[in-house]
Amino acid sequence: MTLTEIIDSFKSKLNVSKLVDSLERKASFYEESENGADENGSVGDLKYNPYFNSGNSDANNSNGGKISQNKDEPLIKLINVWKIYQMGEVEFAALKGINLEIYEGEFLIILGPSGSGKSTMMNLLGCLDMPSKGTVCLNSKDISELDESELAIIRGKMIGFIFQSFNLLPTLNTEENVLLPMEFQEEDRKIAREKASYLLDIVGLSNKKGNLPSQLSGGQRQRVAIARSLAVNPPIILADEPTGNLDSKTGDYILDFLDGLHQRDGKTIIIVTHDVELLRYATRVVYIRDGEIEKIETRPKNEPDMKNERGTKNEENRS
Numbered sequence: 622m623t624l625t626e627i628i629d630s631f632k633s634k635l636n637v638s639k640l641v642d643s644l645e646r647k648a649s650f651y652e653e654s655e656n657g658a659d660e661n662g663s664v665g666d667l668k669y670n671p672y673f674n675s676g677n678s679d680a681n682n683s684n685g686g687k688i689s690q691n692k693d694e695p696l697i698k699l700i701n702v703w704k705i706y707q708m709g710e711v712e713f714a715a716l717k718g719i720n721l722e723i724y725e726g727e728f729l730i731i732l733g734p735s736g737s738g739k740s741t742m743m744n745l746l747g748c749l750d751m752p753s754k755g756t757v758c759l760n761s762k763d764i765s766e767l768d769e770s771e772l773a774i775i776r777g778k779m780i781g782f783i784f785q786s787f788n789l790l791p792t793l794n795t796e797e798n799v800l801l802p803m804e805f806q807e808e809d810r811k812i813a814r815e816k817a818s819y820l821l822d823i824v825g826l827s828n829k830k831g832n833l834p835s836q837l838s839g840g841q842r843q844r845v846a847i848a849r850s851l852a853v854n855p856p857i858i859l860a861d862e863p864t865g866n867l868d869s870k871t872g873d874y875i876l877d878f879l880d881g882l883h884q885r886d887g888k889t890i891i892i893v894t895h896d897v898e899l900l901r902y903a904t905r906v907v908y909i910r911d912g913e914i915e916k917i918e919t920r921p922k923n924e925p926d927m928k929n930e931r932g933t934k935n936e937e938n939r940s
């Protein structure tokens with residue numbers, strides 16, 4: 622199947638939730654370790670690009686990936702949200718009355734043990750699934766009032782997804798995987814290729830444009846996934862265990878990269894994870910257990926002792 626045929630078939634459905642559901646959610650474990658950066662670029666060493674950041678280009682988000690709404694309004698709001706899975710006669714409540722507001726510019730971590738409801742929450746925050754009860758608002762719009770194609774469009778513009786299993790299309794090469802969301806947004810082909818080229822440059826994969834996912838390491842695949850998530854310059858990056866399948870050194874690169882997007886570009890980052898190591902990046906932590914919010918903690922970003930903790934860890938990794 623050619624790229625055009627794949628895109629056409631996706632467009633005809635415009636139902637990304639089904640697409641995502643059907644994509645592989647469980648990644649194979651990559652034992653290989655890699656440096657996290659290629660010779661022609663290092664992850665985390667972001668160059669400022671006015672094309673993406675100035676807001677006066679013809680990028681899809683004409684405000685340069687920022688939101689023009691009232692800053693006092695949450696970007697995403699969950700009001701008494703329940704998710705109940707039906708298994709034959711049996712019902713299971715994976716989320717029980719969640720209330721949460723997420724604001725522009727946060728680095729929010731949703732932390733909980735296995736089975737606590739993190740992925741279920743991520744699917745609702747990303748509008749990939751609908752709640753059984755309660756309301757989810759994206760940019761002040763109740764998503765239940767949008768039809769599937771309206772939802773796919775607003776989701777496509779607002780949210781970049783990073784999954785632990787990368788969710789790259791196996792038959793598309795690196796560049797084509799990054800181009801895919803821009804094709805959905807009907808981006809001009811030439812501009813789209815320029816953006817893909819820029820994004821692959823900043824994630825250090827300019828020399829891997831023609832490689833299929835199977836010809837990349839785990840860390841490289843995750844970097845392709847990050848480049849793809851940034852393709853339409855979304856204001857929100859939503860990541861499900863973004864380092865779950867990476868060695869700790871590559872994981873640190875990926876997190877530093879996301880941290881740069883947060884600190885430098887003001888992007889709103891939301892990560893769901895069970896890994897307490899990631900908390901040092903957060904401005905707010907939501908602890909969930911058994912489908913309920915246990916507590917919410919606001920954290921000073923990059924406290925000195927946290928930096929030391931990170932420095933020590935990186936030193937250990939280098940040795």
Ligand SMILES: Nc1ncnc2c1ncn2[C@@H]1O[C@H](COP(=O)(O)OP(=O)(O)OP(=O)(O)O)[C@@H](O)[C@H]1O
Nearest residue numbers: 706708713715734735736737738739740741742895
């Ligand atoms: N489609 C489904 N049908 C029935 N039960 C489900 C379904 N999806 C999830 N669950 C249940 O809902 C609960 C929350 O699942 P979820 O995947 O959100 O947890 P999680 O915190 O992401 O777990 P993990 O960290 O192990 O991925 C679990 O008990 C799980 O068994």
